[in-house]
Amino acid sequence: MLGSATTTCLLAVLLAALGDAFPDGAPIESCITEIPNRPNHAGTKPRNPNSSKHRFTASSYNYLPGSIIKVRISGPPFKGFFVQARDIYTNKWIGEFAESDQAMSYPECSAVTHNTVPPKTDVLLLWKAPYNRAGSVKFTGTILEKYDKYWSEMVAKVPYAPRVLNA
Incomplete structure (x- = not known):
């Protein structure tokens, strides 16, 4: 039988490991979770998106064939993010993100x-x-500060929002 000090130590190690879950990015399964863009972190719930102190912005809602839209996440330190591009009218995945030194793309979703x-x-x-x-696109996602402190179902805002193109 383990002593209480050993049990406490093992519990601390386990909790530290959970706090660093997915340090290299969300798994591809995040694309198809029951509630899109929400981490499957046992025993946790996302915070209200309106309570986030992070800025989640896009340079436009509208796009032309092959154009580039800038999406930015900024604010207090955060550990991770997961963002998807979706057609405003059909909610289907659309386009793809470029990979960078800070981001890994899942073009299939x-x-x-x-x-x-x-x-x-x-x-x-x-x-x-x-x-x-x-057409027109929206960017939805999750910003994670730590394992049990994250905001899901966020939608990027366009600081200057021209009207959305008609379908």
């Missing part, structure tokens, strides 16, 4: 996630529109 361990305060993501059409 129009998503991008962090790929580094150190906390971040500013991440710039580049989204590439499909080459065969124009």
Whole structure:
């Protein structure tokens, strides 16, 4: 039988390991979870997206064939993120993100996630529109400060928002 000091030590190690879950980015399964863009962190719930102190912005809602839209996450230090691009009208995945020194792309589901361990305060993501059409896109996602402190179902805001293109 383990002593109480040993049990406490093992519990502390386990909790530390859980706090560093997915240091190299969210798994591809994040694309198809029951509630999209929400981490499967046992025993936790996301915070209200309106309570986040992070800025989650996009340079536009509208795109032309092959155009680039900048998506930025900034604010207090955060460990991770998972962002998806979705058609405003159909909610289907659309386009793909460029990989960078801070981001790993999942083109099969129009998503991008962090790929580094150190906390971040500013991440710039580049989204590439499909080459065969124009339209309107929204960027949804999760920003994670730590294992049990994250905001899901966030939608990037466009600081200057021209009207959305008609379908």
